[in-house]
Amino acid sequence: MDQYKNMARYYDEKIIYSLKRAMEIERFLPTGKLLDVGCGTGVTLEYFKKKGYNVWGIDNSKAMLEIATRRISSEKLFKKNMTNFKLAEKFDAIICLFDTVNHLTKFSDWKRFFVSCSKHLSPRGVLIFDMNTLNKLNALIGKTINRGNGVKIKISRKENIFYWKVTTPSGINIIKEKSFPITKVSKLLKNYFSIKKIPTKSGRVYFICRPLQ
């Protein structure tokens, strides 16, 4: 199911949020070939393309990818699931930003995602992703976020899944998010990478992951 089908164009009206994420990680990125996992409407890819990166993207939303093709050659965009993607390429950098990993509601899928990334990184490559922590998501319960373009988001929780009810002028969309303790995620990651955690004031944590040598 395409969770973003009816909201891709509203999502793309607020590119500033995606640009902020790109700028936050820029200093950690090696130059070269970059893959954006869950690339959405391609804002981050366009940002790094302008900086000279050879950019590639995958996403499982047709609606989001359609907008991304206005920014990036469709030959480097693929409709793929981040838990089992295969590309005949190795990348200097793989990024996965803006809570994309939180869209995976099973921990086994987080593992599959990390394994897929490790298979696509060059030996000196880096994987950078962010996650919404449990603390952050819990603090959002009951709050309404007004995105300012007729889009409102209300967050609730049921059985450890966080439901983002996104109301747009075209209707209501539900996005599911899940999080896990940072210690549990770190332990899993250490099977494949050496890691560095960068907390932020907003409660988002970045992981900088390099293949074990």
Ligand SMILES: C[S@@+](CC[C@H](N)C(=O)[O-])C[C@H]1O[C@@H](n2cnc3c(N)ncnc32)[C@H](O)[C@@H]1O
């Ligand atoms: C919050 S958006 C972030 C988009 C983009 N990274 C950005 O910074 O603007 C999450 C994206 O992840 C994609 N996504 C969610 N689950 C996915 C999956 N299993 N495989 C691939 N993409 C997925 C969604 O379609 C959506 O485009």
